Amino acid sequence: MLFFTQCFGAVLDLIHLRFQHYKAKRVFSAAGQLVCVVNPTHSLKYAPTLCAAAQTSTEQGILPPCHHHEAVHDPQLVPCMCPLFSCPWEGHLEVVVSHLRQTHHINILHGAEIVFLATDMHLPAPTDWIIMHSCLGHQFLLVLRKQEKYEGHPQFFATMMLIGTPTQADNFTYRLELNRNQRRLKWEATPRSVLECVDSVISDGDCLVLNTSLAQLFSDNGSLAIGIAITTSKVHNPEAEM
Amino acid sequence: MLFFTQCFGAVLDLIHLRFQHYKAKRVFSAAGQLVCVVNPTHSLKYAPTLCAAAQTSTEQGILPPCHHHEAVHDPQLVPCMCPLFSCPWEGHLEVVVSHLRQTHHINILHGAEIVFLATDMHLPAPTDWIIMHSCLGHQFLLVLRKQEKYEGHPQFFATMMLIGTPTQADNFTYRLELNRNQRRLKWEATPRSVLECVDSVISDGDCLVLNTSLAQLFSDNGSLAIGIAITTSKVHNPEAEM
Numbered sequence: 286m287l288f289f290t291q292c293f294g295a296v297l298d299l300i301h302l303r304f305q306h307y308k309a310k311r312v313f314s315a316a317g318q319l320v321c322v323v324n325p326t327h328s329l330k331y332a333p334t335l336c337a338a339a340q341t342s343t344e345q346g347i348l349p350p351c352h353h354h355e356a357v358h359d360p361q362l363v364p365c366m367c368p369l370f371s372c373p374w375e376g377h378l379e380v381v382v383s384h385l386r387q388t389h390h391i392n393i394l395h396g397a398e399i400v401f402l403a404t405d406m407h408l409p410a411p412t413d414w415i416i417m418h419s420c421l422g423h424q425f426l427l428v429l430r431k432q433e434k435y436e437g438h439p440q441f442f443a444t445m446m447l448i449g450t451p452t453q454a455d456n457f458t459y460r461l462e463l464n465r466n467q468r469r470l471k472w473e474a475t476p477r478s479v480l481e482c483v484d485s486v487i488s489d490g491d492c493l494v495l496n497t498s499l500a501q502l503f504s505d506n507g508s509l510a511i512g513i514a515i516t517t518s519k520v521h522n523p524e525a526e527m
Numbered sequence: 528m529l530f531f532t533q534c535f536g537a538v539l540d541l542i543h544l545r546f547q548h549y550k551a552k553r554v555f556s557a558a559g560q561l562v563c564v565v566n567p568t569h570s571l572k573y574a575p576t577l578c579a580a581a582q583t584s585t586e587q588g589i590l591p592p593c594h595h596h597e598a599v600h601d602p603q604l605v606p607c608m609c610p611l612f613s614c615p616w617e618g619h620l621e622v623v624v625s626h627l628r629q630t631h632h633i634n635i636l637h638g639a640e641i642v643f644l645a646t647d648m649h650l651p652a653p654t655d656w657i658i659m660h661s662c663l664g665h666q667f668l669l670v671l672r673k674q675e676k677y678e679g680h681p682q683f684f685a686t687m688m689l690i691g692t693p694t695q696a697d698n699f700t701y702r703l704e705l706n707r708n709q710r711r712l713k714w715e716a717t718p719r720s721v722l723e724c725v726d727s728v729i730s731d732g733d734c735l736v737l738n739t740s741l742a743q744l745f746s747d748n749g750s751l752a753i754g755i756a757i758t759t760s761k762v763h764n765p766e767a768e769m
Contacts, residue, residue, distance in 0.1 A: 473711035490740035498732035
């Protein structure tokens with residue numbers, strides 16, 4: 286009986302995933318775009334008190350403390366960026382991708398344009414949705430984080446980082462796009478390098494920021510579809526530097 | 528002597544305005560786009576306690592109280608939307624534009640694409656920047672508001688409303704675009720009608736929302752340039768309704 290119940294549950298899950306996938310494809314109405322369903326990981330690393338402290342320092346114009354980087358002496362050594370738990374690993378850029386895949390089972394997607402479908406947006410902060418994206422000969426890391434900068438008011442922060450050096454990152458432009466309910470929000474920027482601190486990018490607010498009400502407007506049944514496109518800066522965005 | 532000092536001050540102001548105008552034109556790099564310098568008006572209408580109350584109710588999914596509308600019995604009567612002070616005026620849609628121009632000296636600009644250059648972004652909340660925009664045979668109202676939803680953390684909210692009915696508003700799409708420092712943020716939506724309450728649109732967060740750090744990234748010398756474009760929905764955005 287238990288076996289049948291579990292089978293039925295699994296079938297329902299598959300139908301639900303298929304349905305979400307179909308809806309995300311409809312939302313972006315782009316034939317051939319890869320839709321990836323990304324489940325949340327509850328972040329244990331970021332205690333609310335730490336977030337509050339980082340926020341205070343950012344609001345005062347001071348960079349928040351980036352504890353990882355203080356401990357890294359070789360500037361080419363990257364600490365583990367998986368927000369699931371405090372992973373003591375650190376290594377060179379070349380092995381970051383294999384560490385994230387093997388140790389933390391983070392998926393890697395291929396293609397210039399993909400749709401990132403974050404599920405269970407209602408889960409309490411701090412929560413992260415994380416995926417790797419391979420295109421134009423490089424690997425990128427997309428982090429969507431639900432965090433309470435102001436106690437009781439969770440916000441969503443989305444950013445893309447290059448698993449490469451800052452000089453390499455300058456050659457690219459990434460675009461995050463939300464599109465639903467006759468509203469469209471687009472964020473375009475140069476990705477940061479993972480040699481910088483993902484926490485400080487999010488604390489600075491130099492990323493796509495959504496408050497709860499906007500996130501709800503763009504969500505469908507608790508899932509948020511984010512269209513992602515990466516281009517080389519020089520071709521795509523000649524007027525970006527002004 | 529006083530005369531010469533004043534003359535010198537006026538010349539300096541003109542040079543400063545001209546410089547801002549030139550910079551905004553460079554930012555949007557679109558020949559022929561009209562740049563309008565909009566000075567702030569310190570809003571006396573919105574006490575922080577009222578904002579906090581409205582925020583609380585919005586977070587709970589209840590529409591904030593819209594005091595103006597409670598007093599309006601004729602649904603076609605519009606209260607004065609000028610946020611400078613509590614203006615007791617109310618009138619029909621047809622005379623809203625002339626009231627805003629004549630009584631509150633709000634500028635009206637013509638053209639499908641304009642650049643709204645809000646000055647003195649550093650001024651404390653609550654502050655508003657407001658302008659009318661005439662295009663495609665209709666008048667629109669652009670409101671940029673600096674408000675503290677969370678005490679001590681001012682945010683910027685930008686929305687566009689049609690001086691017309693909700694049915695007329697459904698025919699248009701407006702786009703607000705920020706573009707600076709290799710970052711670009713675009714918000715596209717259907718304008719609301721001024722028969723709805725501008726306060727509730729902003730309290731709901733159903734508009735372009737910027738936190739202080741993003742506003743600083745997009746500002747230049749304390750001024751924020753917002754590119755505005757209005758199109759008819761059916762031609763411009765066929766996939767908007769999904």
